[in-house]
Amino acid sequence: MIKEFLTRARFLLERSKPAEMDDELQFHVEQSTAANITAGMTEIEARRRALVEFGGFERTREQCHEQRPGWWMGTVAQDVRYALRGFRRNPVFAVTVIATLALGIGGTTAVFSVVDRILFRSLPYAHDDRLVSVGLVAPIIPQEFMLGGSYYDWRDNQKPFEAFTSETGVNECDLTEHNPARLRCASVEANFLPTFGISPILGRNFLPEEDRPKGPKVALISYGLWTTEYARDPGIVNKLVEIDGNQVRVIGVLPQNFEMPTLQAADVLVPQALDEAAQRKVDPGRVMYAFARLKSGVSIQEAERQLQPVFNYSLSLAPQQFRNEVHLRVRSVRDREVQDVLLVAWVLLGAVFAVLLIACANVASLLMARSAPRQRELAVRSVLGASRGRLVRQSLTETFLLSIAGAIGGSVLAEILLRVFIAIAPTGIPFLAQAQLDLRIILFTVLLSLICGAAFGVLPAIQKPRPAALAARAKSYPAHAWLRRSLVVGQIAISMSLLIGAASLLRSFSNIENQPTGMQTQGVLAAHISLPGYRFTTAQQQMEFFLRAEASLRQLPGVQVVGMTDSLPPGEMHGQQIYSNIAIAGKPRSMAGTGGMVTWRRVTPDYFKSLEISIVRGQGFTEQERTSGERFLVLSNLLATRMFGLENPIGQHVQPVPNGPWYTVLGVAANVKNAGLAGEDEPEFYQLRRSHAEDWTSSCVMVIKTSGSPEAVAPWVRSQIAQIDPTIPIDIDTLKQDLSKLADRPRFETALLGFFAFCGLVMAVIGLYGVISFVAVQRTQEIGVRMALGASRLDILRLIAGEGVRLIIVGGVAGMGAALASGQLLKSLLYNVGPRDPAIYVGVALLLALVSLAATLIPARAAMKVEPVEALRYE
Amino acid sequence: MPPSTDLLQGTLDLLILQTLVLGPMHGWGVAQRIQQVSKDVLQIGQGSLYPALHRLEYKGWIQSDWGNSDNNRRAKFYSLTPTGRKQLESERETWELLSSAIGLVLGRVPEASA
Numbered sequence: 001m002i003k004e005f006l007t008r009a010r011f012l013l014e015r016s017k018p019a020e021m022d023d024e025l026q027f028h029v030e031q032s033t034a035a036n037i038t039a040g041m042t043e044i045e046a047r048r049r050a051l052v053e054f055g056g057f058e059r060t061r062e063q064c065h066e067q068r069p070g071w072w073m074g075t076v077a078q079d080v081r082y083a084l085r086g087f088r089r090n091p092v093f094a095v096t097v098i099a100t101l102a103l104g105i106g107g108t109t110a111v112f113s114v115v116d117r118i119l120f121r122s123l124p125y126a127h128d129d130r131l132v133s134v135g136l137v138a139p140i141i142p143q144e145f146m147l148g149g150s151y152y153d154w155r156d157n158q159k160p161f162e163a164f165t166s167e168t169g170v171n172e173c174d175l176t177e178h179n180p181a182r183l184r185c186a187s188v189e190a191n192f193l194p195t196f197g198i199s200p201i202l203g204r205n206f207l208p209e210e211d212r213p214k215g216p217k218v219a220l221i222s223y224g225l226w227t228t229e230y231a232r233d234p235g236i237v238n239k240l241v242e243i244d245g246n247q248v249r250v251i252g253v254l255p256q257n258f259e260m261p262t263l264q265a266a267d268v269l270v271p272q273a274l275d276e277a278a279q280r281k282v283d284p285g286r287v288m289y290a291f292a293r294l295k296s297g298v299s300i301q302e303a304e305r306q307l308q309p310v311f312n313y314s315l316s317l318a319p320q321q322f323r324n325e326v327h328l329r330v331r332s333v334r335d336r337e338v339q340d341v342l343l344v345a346w347v348l349l350g351a352v353f354a355v356l357l358i359a360c361a362n363v364a365s366l367l368m369a370r371s372a373p374r375q376r377e378l379a380v381r382s383v384l385g386a387s388r389g390r391l392v393r394q395s396l397t398e399t400f401l402l403s404i405a406g407a408i409g410g411s412v413l414a415e416i417l418l419r420v421f422i423a424i425a426p427t428g429i430p431f432l433a434q435a436q437l438d439l440r441i442i443l444f445t446v447l448l449s450l451i452c453g454a455a456f457g458v459l460p461a462i463q464k465p466r467p468a469a470l471a472a473r474a475k476s477y478p479a480h481a482w483l484r485r486s487l488v489v490g491q492i493a494i495s496m497s498l499l500i501g502a503a504s505l506l507r508s509f510s511n512i513e514n515q516p517t518g519m520q521t522q523g524v525l526a527a528h529i530s531l532p533g534y535r536f537t538t539a540q541q542q543m544e545f546f547l548r549a550e551a552s553l554r555q556l557p558g559v560q561v562v563g564m565t566d567s568l569p570p571g572e573m574h575g576q577q578i579y580s581n582i583a584i585a586g587k588p589r590s591m592a593g594t595g596g597m598v599t600w601r602r603v604t605p606d607y608f609k610s611l612e613i614s615i616v617r618g619q620g621f622t623e624q625e626r627t628s629g630e631r632f633l634v635l636s637n638l639l640a641t642r643m644f645g646l647e648n649p650i651g652q653h654v655q656p657v658p659n660g661p662w663y664t665v666l667g668v669a670a671n672v673k674n675a676g677l678a679g680e681d682e683p684e685f686y687q688l689r690r691s692h693a694e695d696w697t698s699s700c701v702m703v704i705k706t707s708g709s710p711e712a713v714a715p716w717v718r719s720q721i722a723q724i725d726p727t728i729p730i731d732i733d734t735l736k737q738d739l740s741k742l743a744d745r746p747r748f749e750t751a752l753l754g755f756f757a758f759c760g761l762v763m764a765v766i767g768l769y770g771v772i773s774f775v776a777v778q779r780t781q782e783i784g785v786r787m788a789l790g791a792s793r794l795d796i797l798r799l800i801a802g803e804g805v806r807l808i809i810v811g812g813v814a815g816m817g818a819a820l821a822s823g824q825l826l827k828s829l830l831y832n833v834g835p836r837d838p839a840i841y842v843g844v845a846l847l848l849a850l851v852s853l854a855a856t857l858i859p860a861r862a863a864m865k866v867e868p869v870e871a872l873r874y875e
Numbered sequence: 876m877p878p879s880t881d882l883l884q885g886t887l888d889l890l891i892l893q894t895l896v897l898g899p900m901h902g903w904g905v906a907q908r909i910q911q912v913s914k915d916v917l918q919i920g921q922g923s924l925y926p927a928l929h930r931l932e933y934k935g936w937i938q939s940d941w942g943n944s945d946n947n948r949r950a951k952f953y954s955l956t957p958t959g960r961k962q963l964e965s966e967r968e969t970w971e972l973l974s975s976a977i978g979l980v981l982g983r984v985p986e987a988s989a
Contacts, residue, residue, distance in 0.1 A: 024902060024951045027944070028921055031903040034946070054921055063926040067933055 021061055029054055075390070079397035086398065090370075094402065096766060097366050101406025101453075103759050104359025105445040106413025111352040111752075112441045113414070114421055115345040117431035118338050124257040125333070126197020130294040132303065133261065133336040134164075136314060137329045138322070139597055140578060141287065143262075143336070144329040148285025150314040152276055157310050160303035161292035163195040168272045168288050170264040174532050175229070176242045182532075182729060183225070184265055185243070187272035193220075195293055196261070203237040203252025211271035217248045220269040223256040243268065245534040261291055261333045284317070291333065304330050321580060322594050343828060344749055351501065351756045354494045356445065358760045360452040361487040362767045367399070367453060368484055369774045399453040407446040414442065424751065426744030484771050489811040491767045492852065495760035496815020497822065499844045502750070502757035504823075504830055507840060509750040511832040512743055517570060518672035520612035521735040525710045526568055527717055528731040530699040535727075543696035545724065550604070552720045553704060558713050561705040563607035564689060568701055568735070570673040571742040575600040577656065579683070584643055585653035585662070598639060599674050599684040600656065602695060607686070608634075608669060610703040611735075618650040618667030621688045625666070632688040633663040639683035640668045656685065663687065677742050678831040703735075710734045749829060761848070764811075765855045772804045773859035783863055784871025793864045800863045804856030812848055816841060887927050888936075889970055890917070892955065892963040895937060899954035901944060902928055928953060936962050 036046030087094035135144030173185035190211035311328040536542045567574035579595030605621035640649045652665045689695045706713045823835035906919045931937045936959030944950040
């Protein structure tokens, strides 16, 4: 083997010596002649016979040459050189193909790299296909949840699961050691990790006795925390650390890829330590989130069926009027994790595949356009002795070179796009930060483009060149014309539906951006302050801090109003409660269901002034009431109308929480957008946050209206707070920024889909232009004849442009049909605009018609300017 | 690269290798020899002879040297290399296996016809 290889390598390096070969063949003829003479022929006859017997001299030499190792490499080099020369002659063609490929490959790869983790990645749990999230859905909590009152009953009596566990959420906590840090602590049941098949990389899991009230305080720490705080010291296990001022024993370290099934970040896992016996008795009990592992072979539907008895038990605990608003939900952990980005991911993936399709069609169409005029070249080369295989190889080489260039461009583009995605993406798209280029996808898309390039690029070479193609006057016959036309129609159709989708999103986005929010955000700063609970242990201390902060901020130059609230509209987490739980003095309680949710906030009187929320009735809160022993409410217009209709709400008494204190209504405020930017407004009430300790908690938002630029005031605010206590973390933003962050998601979606629609449109137009100019060139002679026979230039324009118009109409109508059929998919992404908005359809149709008509008219005009004499003399 | 499993081509290689066992020979000599030995049944055209000789040389089974022929004309002589000798052995075996197999199928073996 090795020897043979070496021999070959030697010949590969050695130059062939044509003279020697000639000599050898010459010798053969001489010998043959000599033999013939010996046989009795004359010398001339002998030589003639010898030469006849010998046959083609050149052919033998060629064949001997082809035996050389590396001969085919030489031909490849030849093909490459030839192809490159061709590209240089026609750079527009090469650049267009490469750009098209790069765009298709780059876009697909980048988007797929992002959505792959959302849609297809495997979860870092054992049996991830059998893990489900289980619970009740009710209007009060967006995700399925359980209540302590029935969780334990479910756990003991459920049939479909082999493991059943719960967690009670992630809360902020403080590491109060030598260098304090704000952490996130997740409280879980003792069997939480085993249910997910996770084992600590160091130490052990929780023991059942640690998951009891007043049990030993233990914690598992995340790999990240282990690295940053403890320098991966294996000795951390069994050490005591201080969390929120308590001595807690570290019993283990979580694996690096650990994540909560809710995707909440968590640095520390602690036992939830619920009192089971007490929870069983109380109603409704603690809100919990339950997860379970299905028994092998049990489907989610089956599990739902088997859970009916325990679900009915939970229903029986719920108040009668709520029952038909409570449902059972079992869904895979994956679905829970990606629920709200699922649709976006699929839409993006669809869009980018559409672009890839257009790109492939474009490449195919361009290659075919290039091949038609080359029929003659192929025929000539074939006649000069090029074999069919050689011609095919030549075409393949060209396609391959283009694909390689496209793939390189595409990979670069994919990397750039991916970085752009990550940079502009809003927070909350899971896994985006970890997204990286997927080599498999690059390979897949490159392969796809190679195949489509090869299929269409080689097509003309495979056919036996017709002798007719050699004739000087030969008209290149319109081979594959229908194929190219249908490709263009398909491209226009796809880009039409892409454009409609993008335009709908754009419209929806502008609706979101430009809607009135009911408050004035100009010049307003929002400072979020959350006091560490271990230092401000009593509500009195917390209140004192915030009141001091309020007073000192009010003295700052440039500060006009300082209001305080516990949350800000429209998007922040805020208090919510069920409408039918609110009692109104002198009115019967509503029994018709829950009545939906009501938003509430606790605010100081200046809150309304700082956001310029107008009080439409009554007077709102004043400074005097802050020290009052009574409690006061301001209702939103929506809630006031709902509660009192046309009656005067001022002075009415309202009890927001059953068995809680009564409040007096002081005024009615204008409605504010309070359920996210795209959500339907909820009724809302404001409780006065008085200067009594009971009204305060550890966190507060200070709303600061400035007279000048809020950015200039922000550092002063920071230093004022630091003067009171330099260790308090404070998060300052202008309200404008906060609002703009809320619009990040729709902005991201719109930008991405818009980008792809634009690419699709550009490529479709290039395709159309290519086809029309090809047709125009092909028919040059015909145009000449027509003009000679008296056709006007306008007739010619109509002739050529008509072809394009037909394609545009067919493609456009098909695209609209596709968009109509698939419009429903986008519906939940859209705000205040229907998926089949006629204005959008008309607008997009106009845009497409305009652009594609331009692409048609340019070559058609060129055709119109053909000089009949020249056209007839042509060739 | 042409595949060497091709029956006819492989056969020609075998014939050339076998002929060269006798000693170095030039191309014309190889052709003549095969023709003579096969009693004019196998006539090797130069169109396949020379490509075959070159191919074998590139494979390292035979080697070539320039020498003088009987009539004192400079000619290219081919001779078997040790690798070629081994290759001949194995090709012979293959051939015998093949021909006896074909023989079996055609029913020419005495036991089979009995």
